[in-house]
Amino acid sequence: MAELPVYRAKIEPDWIDYNGHLRDAYYGLAASYAVDDLMDYLGLDAAYRESTHCTLYSLEMHIHFLHEVKESDDLKIITSILDFDRKRIHLACTFACSRLDEPAATADMMLLHVRQGEKPATAPFPEQVTAKLAALKLSPAARDAFGPLSRKIELQRR
Amino acid sequence: MAELPVYRAKIEPDWIDYNGHLRDAYYGLAASYAVDDLMDYLGLDAAYRESTHCTLYSLEMHIHFLHEVKESDDLKIITSILDFDRKRIHLACTFACSRLDEPAATADMMLLHVRQGEKPATAPFPEQVTAKLAALKLSPAARDAFGPLSRKIELQRR
Numbered sequence: 001m002a003e004l005p006v007y008r009a010k011i012e013p014d015w016i017d018y019n020g021h022l023r024d025a026y027y028g029l030a031a032s033y034a035v036d037d038l039m040d041y042l043g044l045d046a047a048y049r050e051s052t053h054c055t056l057y058s059l060e061m062h063i064h065f066l067h068e069v070k071e072s073d074d075l076k077i078i079t080s081i082l083d084f085d086r087k088r089i090h091l092a093c094t095f096a097c098s099r100l101d102e103p104a105a106t107a108d109m110m111l112l113h114v115r116q117g118e119k120p121a122t123a124p125f126p127e128q129v130t131a132k133l134a135a136l137k138l139s140p141a142a143r144d145a146f147g148p149l150s151r152k153i154e155l156q157r158r
Numbered sequence: 159m160a161e162l163p164v165y166r167a168k169i170e171p172d173w174i175d176y177n178g179h180l181r182d183a184y185y186g187l188a189a190s191y192a193v194d195d196l197m198d199y200l201g202l203d204a205a206y207r208e209s210t211h212c213t214l215y216s217l218e219m220h221i222h223f224l225h226e227v228k229e230s231d232d233l234k235i236i237t238s239i240l241d242f243d244r245k246r247i248h249l250a251c252t253f254a255c256s257r258l259d260e261p262a263a264t265a266d267m268m269l270l271h272v273r274q275g276e277k278p279a280t281a282p283f284p285e286q287v288t289a290k291l292a293a294l295k296l297s298p299a300a301r302d303a304f305g306p307l308s309r310k311i312e313l314q315r316r
Contacts (some may be wrong), residue, residue, distance in 0.1 A: 009230070017190075018207065024216040024267075025187035032175075032183040049176065058182040060311050062220040068278075083313050090313055109182075110311050116177070120226075150311040152269050153218050155241045157247055 004136060005041050007034035009075040022069040027105050028061065031093045034077035035111070038091070042132050044113075052115070056089070059110040062150030067104045069070050073097045075104065081136040082143055086111040086124045092146055108150050150157065162294060163199050165192035167233040180227040186219065189251045192235035193269070196249070200290050208284050212281050213245070214269045220308030221265040223232075231255045233262065239294040240301055244282045245271040247291065250304055266307050 009030040017023040039045060039056060049055045069075055077097050083090040088110060095105040115123040125133070138146065167188040175181040188214040197203060197214060207213045227233055234254050246268060253263035273281040283291070296304065 018204065019213050019215065023187075023190055024219060025183060025190040028186040029181075029183035029218075032181055046176065055176065055177050055260070057226075058223050060220070060222050061182060061186075062218070062308060062311060064218050065216050068215075085313050085315070088313060090311060110312050110313075150220060151308065153220060153248060153266055154310040155243050155246060155268075157243070 002003065004079050004081075005037050007037045007077040007079070009033065009077060010070070010138060011071055011073065011075055014073060016071045019068075020070070022071075022073075022075075024063070024065060027063055027069075027095060030077050030095070031061070031063075031107050031109070032058075034079050034093060035109070036081050042129050043126075044129065045094060054112045054113060054115050057114045057120070059088075060111050060150070061107060061109045063105060063107040064148045065105050066102065067097070067100050068138070069095075069097055069104050073099055073104075079145065080138050080142075081133055082108065082138055082146070084125075084130075084133040086130075086136065087122050089113075092149065094146075102143070106146075106148055162237050162239075163195050165195045165235040165237070167191065167220075167229065169227070169229055169233055171229060172223070174229045177226075178228070180229075180231075182221070182223060182235075184265065185221055185223065185253060185265070188233060188235050189219070189221075189265050189267070190216075192237050192251060193249070193267070196237050200287050201284075202287065211274045213272060213274060214222060215272045215278070216268050217246075217268040218308070219265060219267045222306045223263050224260065224263045225255070225258050227253075227255055227262050231257055231262075232285060238296050238300075238304065239291055240266065240296055240304070242283075242288075242291045242295065244288075245280050247271075252304075264304075264306055
């Protein structure tokens with residue numbers, strides 16, 4: 001499995017809310033920036049988007065907030081390819097903070113390759129992108145070890 | 159069922175990404191602000207937080223991105239109480255845009271009532287908050303009609 005680039009988030013002062021910690025939505029923004037880096041890495045960069053009118057659209061995102069992150073913390077986001085097909089990528093994010101032994105958060109997202117225009121339409125990945133995704137995809141064991149992942153959110157009553 | 163306040167988001171120019179639409183993470187930020195309004199409505203407002211040191215922490219969030227939102231669009235977020243117990247709220251958000259017949263997005267979140275301090279600890283809601291939540295909670299039929307909701311994200315192969 002090849003190594004993906006690690007995105008280092010800069011925690012802005014206005015990302016901290018009245019609870020004195022990183023506001024929930026900014027975990028999502030850091031993940032979104034990490035996906036931008038991943039797109040560059042896969043070759044779905046600005047030049048590709050301009051020449052092909054193809055890009056990635058987000059379909060779904062699920063975040064688990066596991067530990068508080070403070071303004072003084074560092075935060076890096078490690079992306080992993082959980083799965084992919086001809087035009088979709090299922091990826092995971094691990095939010096790591098050097099103060100913590102465990103991830104501060106985890107997330108997973110489904111992304112769709114789309115050709116923009118009058119009416120955006122799904123489009124298959126170019127071969128080189130598929131080859132990169134195949135090289136990056138987690139092994140079944142690594143995938144099973146990743147967590148927590150998306151699930152039905154509900155109150156379980158005992 | 160009582161009516162909850164509707165949060166009207168102001169779409170900032172920098173919320174629009176290279177795809178020419180609202181960046182995924184800003185749906186989350188709009189939802190986060192809508193939850194702030196809900197907290198005020200429930201009596202978990204700044205005065206409450208200051209006097210009790212109690213607040214809500216986000217545990218999980220799942221967003222379905224259903225339609226593109228443009229900078230020229232309006233966006234309002236309607237929150238609904240799906241379920242609650244002594245110290246948790248499971249809520250849903252509908253993202254509505256007057257240009258669209260259907261929601262632009264839906265989300266659901268699990269929130270936990272926490273007393274902050276040296277070591278944050280879960281805390282039961284005050285009675286008045288529980289009474290408000292009971293009045294607001296969706297009927298089982300309304301809950302079943304709400305969607306899409308959180309689920310396991312995966313590529314289904316035919």
